[in-house]
Amino acid sequence: MDPKQHEKIAVNVSTVTIIINLVLAGFKFVAGFVAHSGAMISDAVHSASDVLATFIVILGVKLAGRDADRDHPYGHERLECVAALILGVILAATGFGIGLSGIRKITGGEELLIPGTLALIAAAVSIVVKEAMFWYTWLAAKKIDSSALKAEAWHHRSDALSSVGSFAGILGARLGFPALDPVASVVICLFILKAAWDILADALGKMTDHACPPALVQEMAESVLSQPGVLGLDTLNTRLFGDRVYVDVEIRADGDLPLKVTHATAQAVHDALESQFPQVKHCMVH
Numbered sequence: 001m002d003p004k005q006h007e008k009i010a011v012n013v014s015t016v017t018i019i020i021n022l023v024l025a026g027f028k029f030v031a032g033f034v035a036h037s038g039a040m041i042s043d044a045v046h047s048a049s050d051v052l053a054t055f056i057v058i059l060g061v062k063l064a065g066r067d068a069d070r071d072h073p074y075g076h077e078r079l080e081c082v083a084a085l086i087l088g089v090i091l092a093a094t095g096f097g098i099g100l101s102g103i104r105k106i107t108g109g110e111e112l113l114i115p116g117t118l119a120l121i122a123a124a125v126s127i128v129v130k131e132a133m134f135w136y137t138w139l140a141a142k143k144i145d146s147s148a149l150k151a152e153a154w155h156h157r158s159d160a161l162s163s164v165g166s167f168a169g170i171l172g173a174r175l176g177f178p179a180l181d182p183v184a185s186v187v188i189c190l191f192i193l194k195a196a197w198d199i200l201a202d203a204l205g206k207m208t209d210h211a212c213p214p215a216l217v218q219e220m221a222e223s224v225l226s227q228p229g230v231l232g233l234d235t236l237n238t239r240l241f242g243d244r245v246y247v248d249v250e251i252r253a254d255g256d257l258p259l260k261v262t263h264a265t266a267q268a269v270h271d272a273l274e275s276q277f278p279q280v281k282h283c284m285v286h
Helices: 003-034 038-064 078-106 117-144 147-174 180-207 214-225 259-276
Strands: 232-241 244-252 280-285
Touching (some): 038 078, 038 117, 078 147, 078 180, 117 147, 214 259
């Protein structure tokens, strides 16, 4: 996909996210204050913090989309992974915060209040909205293969899980079981930390020259061997560079043919890989 189109889709998704999070955070603040729900006010703060995270996504995507220059001849794609790393850390911090709050409530370190009905409604609305935002962002991230947007999608899912905990806790408190709130928070904390780990591992892999998945490498090898004039494939190395891929290939050709002919074979391999695999940014054929 064209880098400009990649950036346009990511920025459009992020803009929608900012607007929805601002509206949702305001609604939660009002509901938490009116219904005397500390859990809902915490949930509102969580949604408000997402706005900062989304700005990080936009900044990362815009920086990653800049053209190569003298200081960065290979481009800036890894800056999108930096944004994903920052979001992963924010997500992990959010998970720890939710878990610690739940533990304090379980151990009696915080007062357990009985919230009003409005807080329960706000939690239900938040679950639906944030889960919808997860799928909206995730599908866009898959379309453009964006690490930062994938991280943002999981941030939405963490919000939905947080709201599930709020809903369970509020409902349990209203039914006479206030301890359900902190127990749910601790369980949700584990899900959020798992999502944070997946995001961080993916971003780190793309920043440390990790190879492409074996299935993709096999597809590339088959493409190389299918080109006229290629007698064999000695080496095919791949490395992730942000959300793009660099490929180094060594092929065998007939040594008795003119250089012009064998060069055309190498060029055919180069063109085939870059056209058949859009994520390939550059291919070097020897």
